[in-house]
Amino acid sequence: xxxxxxxxxxxxxxxGFDDVDYPTPGANDILVKVHAxxxxxxxxxxxxxxxxxILQFKLPATLGSDLSGVVVxxxxxxxxxxxxxxxxxSIFDTGTGSLAEFATVPESVAALKPANLDFVxxxxxxxxxxxxxxxxxxxxxxxxxxxxxxxxxxxxxxxLAIQLAKYLGARVGTxxxxxxxxxxxxxxxxxxxxYKTQAFEKxxxxxxxxxxxxxxxxxxxxxxxxxxxxxxxxxxxxxxxxFARARGxxxxxxxxxxxxxxxxxxxxxxxxxxxxxxxxxxxxxxLDQIGKLIxxxxxxxxxxxxxxxxxxxxxxxxxxxxxxxxxxxxKIIE
Numbered sequence: 001x002x003x004x005x006x007x008x009x010x011x012x013x014x015x016g017f018d019d020v021d022y023p024t025p026g027a028n029d030i031l032v033k034v035h036a037x038x039x040x041x042x043x044x045x046x047x048x049x050x051x052x053x054i055l056q057f058k059l060p061a062t063l064g065s066d067l068s069g070v071v072v073x074x075x076x077x078x079x080x081x082x083x084x085x086x087x088x089x090s091i092f093d094t095g096t097g098s099l100a101e102f103a104t105v106p107e108s109v110a111a112l113k114p115a116n117l118d119f120v121x122x123x124x125x126x127x128x129x130x131x132x133x134x135x136x137x138x139x140x141x142x143x144x145x146x147x148x149x150x151x152x153x154x155x156x157x158x159x160l161a162i163q164l165a166k167y168l169g170a171r172v173g174t175x176x177x178x179x180x181x182x183x184x185x186x187x188x189x190x191x192x193x194x195y196k197t198q199a200f201e202k203x204x205x206x207x208x209x210x211x212x213x214x215x216x217x218x219x220x221x222x223x224x225x226x227x228x229x230x231x232x233x234x235x236x237x238x239x240x241x242x243f244a245r246a247r248g249x250x251x252x253x254x255x256x257x258x259x260x261x262x263x264x265x266x267x268x269x270x271x272x273x274x275x276x277x278x279x280x281x282x283x284x285x286x287l288d289q290i291g292k293l294i295x296x297x298x299x300x301x302x303x304x305x306x307x308x309x310x311x312x313x314x315x316x317x318x319x320x321x322x323x324x325x326x327x328x329x330x331k332i333i334e
Contacts, residue, residue, distance in 0.1 A: 001101040017312075028078065030074050030105050031072050032069040032103050034333075036069070037098040038328075039064070039315060040065055041319065054279075063099050086113040087112060090127045100332075108282075117294065139233045147208050150211045151174060151212075155324065158213060159302040160299065172190050206225075207230060209226075219232060220267060230273045231275075232276070234275065240257055241257050243257060247279075304328055306331050
């Protein structure tokens, strides 16, 4: 079968298609014929080696985290799925990838595909919806009436997080370029700052939570808009010691991550604000709950562009430009 893989870490990872053996599902796995794979920024970052101490891949490795498709075989201990089921899943951090004609998926991370979505729409959702769910409900404990700032609202994570925050009853602030302001207001954002003409930290105030989605100084600036007792949940770093301990990383990495986050921790503590880094985990039960919200039309996928499987490298390059309005998806089966 065909799989899109990288052969090494670094500036020349040798991205491309390989003919590989068909995967064999383990006792707790399902084998999925992949119809579509959603792309995420981390798919471009993994081959650089930046996550090498954290994510375990046996090289050469198949890229991709999100998928949708049809179950064609199940392991001996699988009870929730049978061949013919249409499913979607994130297989991020499971040691394998989704940009392939077939993929093994742990039963625990999969869910039935929402009936009102096609395979391309379903493949766009797993990582961004799980990230939003875990950040807003578990880490931030977002409650009705609270205010959350979600910068870069027109991106893949932003478009989903805005919808989920509104479902949870929160007021949402965001940033975007001039042409997307009205669109994000229609999506549900209450305060939309045009970053080309205004600095969000001078416009917004009284927020309870910030979802960190942009690298650079945006997270430090966001401290200024938070109430004392507010929370920053960062998806982009800096990594912190609590994350290292949760992953069971060694003392040196724990120390290094603690040093990386020392500045933001110090700045946050001065204002009585809690900072934490979130690394999404695959979770089938949560994905099932998200699927029910989708079927009830409380949230919906937002897709920018769909590429055929043969153009996977172009799809990753397009995503890396950082201008996608929603998600980028690779269609494995035409």
